[in-house]
Amino acid sequence: MYQYDQYDHLIVRERIAQYRDQVQRRLNDELSEAEFLPLRLQNGLYNQRHAYMLRIAVPYGLLSSAQMRMFAHIARKYDRGYGHFTTRQNIQFNWIKLEESPDILADLATVEMHAIQTSGNCxxxxxxxxxxxxxxxxxxxPRPYAEVLRQWSTFHPEFAALPRKFKVAINGALEDRAAIAVHDIGLTVVKNDAGDIGFKVMVGGGMGRTPILGSVIREFLPREHMLTYIEAIMRVYNLHGRRDNKYKARIKILLKAVGVEEFTRQVEAEWEDLKGTEQTLTLEEMERIIAYFQPHDYKTLPAFDAAAAHADNKAFGLWLKRNVKPHKVPGYAAVVLSLKKTGVPPGDATDAQMDFMANIADRYSFGELRVTHEQNVVLADVEQSQLFALWEEIKAQGLATPNIGLLTDIICCPGGDFCSLANAKSIPIAESIAQRFDRIDFLHDIGDFELNISGCINACGHHHVGNIGVLGVDKDGSEWYQVSIGGAQGNNSAIGKIIGPSFSAAQMPEVIDRLLQVYVRERTPEERFVDTAQRLGIAPFKEFVYATPIVAEAEEAEYA
Known part of the structure; x- marks a missing residue:
């Protein structure tokens, strides 16, 4: 993984010193809250319902065990013993004292981490x-290219005050696991007929008030031009993006206003002036960055069938099926640690769990971990012969729920319990649904499923691309929930469609139950929920959900 050089260390130290002075001036009332607001946001500090929240950057989701231990330390010393992993592969701490926030940033710097640009219009x-x-x-x-983008974009003077926040995702595989279609810029690694590496460039995706899938503006961009072309995109957006209305300020709105063809024309024209400049990526520069991401010292191992070796252990078999993923190196597997145990807010981990994850990363996975945008954690390099031993350890820590990609693997923002922007609570809805369907055989029968919950229209829970999406809305001062179906991320991304009027919190488990009843009744063999929803449309689901009044304490349905 990437390690700071002397310039990185210097920049972060100077930023902390600058921020420490700003905090002291605020505490002394030398800065008003309005004056302090942009300064703290540049350092990832939000003022939430009950306390300050600090969002820490985890570049492209990659963590060392030392960095995970630092998160545990922050949770114990500065928070209330836990942290929340987010859909941007970051971590948030929700109970931060303003006067202690510079000390947290100083502690983070010792493990080469910061909170720079985790907020603000950048x-x-x-x-x-x-x-x-x-x-x-x-x-x-794709990680070396993501690292180049991180270095280029951090403190970029031209793009420090954009019309609105800006999000970039990059995927290097055949299957899109980075949700590139709903980002401001989504890059997909491709090869041309000559075998050259490049990128397919999508622009203008996003969720929020106006959910839109991105548009392809270039099918093949040679890899050496990645930065110059993205700079061209940013310049067009920075020049023409709206600043009079923050709800209309995202690049997706600009793209819609001027049209894809005109936007592309302007980008290409801007790019003509940037080609061949010093930001063109040389082979030497890419080799320098790629050197940080060399494969680990893998053993030569035979394939090991862990399922066959423990065929009599059904619980282990279910975990293997859902939480263990293929690895390109024979004899190894990637393991997803579930942060979705029923009774725990999705994405939350205690300080003890974070210390534990760091320890098992050292013993089982070369000291590295990955944060997923589904709010789980990955050990990417586990020997197949050690899977059973690992499973026994993580099971004792509540990290082995065999539900990855199933109904209870719920994506959920902090919602109204913490966020000052939220219209409604998210965590209690996730909990009530998880409790209703906490039956592992049933979950495996229903199969692949994405249930996403957002507490407000900002869509931090990615509800628009959930197979079932739940959005908290305010109705005359009360919390209600709007439901959509048919959304999807990945290669076949889709925006869900709202089924009808909103529901109370107490009704939500029964609403999900009724949607599932329609699916079980109408599905064809091998068809997932999203396939059935997209094939049939919302009509049969809507009809059944609203056919009779929903009683909060309704009996669980009988499923065929």
Whole structure:
């Protein structure tokens, strides 16, 4: 993984010193809250309902065990004993004292981490595939390119005050696991007929008030021009993006206003002036960065059938099926640690769990971990022969729930319990649904499923691309929930469609139950929920959900 050089260390130290002075001036009332607001946001500090929240950057989701231990330390010393992993592969701490925030940043700097550009109208944390470097379907490891983007975008003077926040994702595999279609810029690694590496460039994706899938503006961009072309995109957006209305300020709105063809024309024209400049990526520069991401010292191992070796252990078999993923190196596997145990807010981990994850990363996975945008954690390099021993350890820590990619693997923002922007609570809805369907055989019968919950229209829970999406809305001062179906991320991304009027919190488990009843009744063999929803449309689901009044304490349905 990337390690700071002397310039990185210097920049971060100077930023901390600058921020420490700003905090002291605020505490002394030498700065008003309005004056302090942009300064703290540049350092990832939000003022939430009950306390300050600090969002820490985890570039492209990659962590060392030392960095995970630092998160545990922060949770114990400065927070209330836990942290929340987010859909941008970051971590948030929700109970931060303003006067202690500079000390947290100083502690983070000792393990080469910071909170720079995790907020504000700038280019945010670049995200990628959590299985980058080990995925069996990978064309090229995208992490070196994500690192180049991180270095280029951090403190970029031209793009420090954009019309609105800006998000970039990069995927290097055949299967899109980075949700590139719903990012401001989504890059997919491709090879041309000559075998040259390049990128397919999508622009203008996003969720929020106006969910839109990105548009392809270039089918093949040679890899050496990645920065110059993205700079051209940013310049067009920075010049023409709206600043009079923050709800209309994202690049997707600009693209819609001027049209894809005109936007592309302007980008290409801007790019003509940038080609061949010093930001063109030389082979030497890319080799320098790629050197940080060399494969680990893998053993030569025979394939090991862990399922056959423990065929009498059904629980282990279920975990293997859902939480263990293929690895490009024979004899190894990638393991997803579930942060979705029923009774725990999705994405939350305690300080003890974070210390534990760091320890098992050292013993089982070369001291590295990955944060997923589904709010789980990955050990990417586990020997297949050690899977059973690992499973026994993580089971004792509540990290082995065999539900990855199933109904209870819920994506959920902090919602109204913490966020000052939220219209409604998210965590209690996730909990009530998880409790209703906490039956492992049932979950495996329903199969692959994405249930996403957002507490407000900002869509931090990615509800628009959930197979079932739940959005908290305010109705005359009360919390209600709007439901959509048919959304999807990945290669076949889609925006879900709202089924009808919103529901109360107490009704939500029964609403999900009724949607599942329609699916079970109408599905064809091998058809997932999203396939059935997209094939039939919302009509049969809507009809059944609203056919009779929903009683909160309704009996569980009988499923065929």
């Amino acid at each position: 280019i945010r944390n670049v995200t990628s595939d959590e299985f980058a470097g080990v995925a069996a379907d990978e064309i090229v490891d």
